[in-house]
Amino acid sequence: MTILGCIADDFTGASDLAGLLARSGVQVSLRLGVPETPPQNTAPFEVIALKCRTSPVEDATQECLAALEWLQQAGAKRFYWKYCSTFDSTAEGNIGPVAEALM
Secondary structure (H helix, E strand, C coil): CCCCEEEEECHHHHHHHHHHHCCCCCCCCEECCCCCCCCCCHHHHHHHECCCCCCCCHHHHHHHHHHHHHHHHHCCEEEEEECCCCCCCCCCCCHHHHHHCCC
């Protein structure tokens, strides 16, 4: 069963996060994109890498909500939204709207 579900807005952030979590000794699964099949045999820590950092707000929000739904189906009760660490989004960017949608 999944304990922690993580959604990252790009592959680099997702792989960094998965590596840090793996140092804890707990199994981590890094998935590229929202899985197309229902969760089976999930890891305690699941990380989903998306390519939504520069996507239009609506597209990014929909993709992140789909990832959240998959993680919830996997049993996760705690979630982490990993967004670009350089915060290079504009005022019209999607970081804030996605965070609000995930909350």
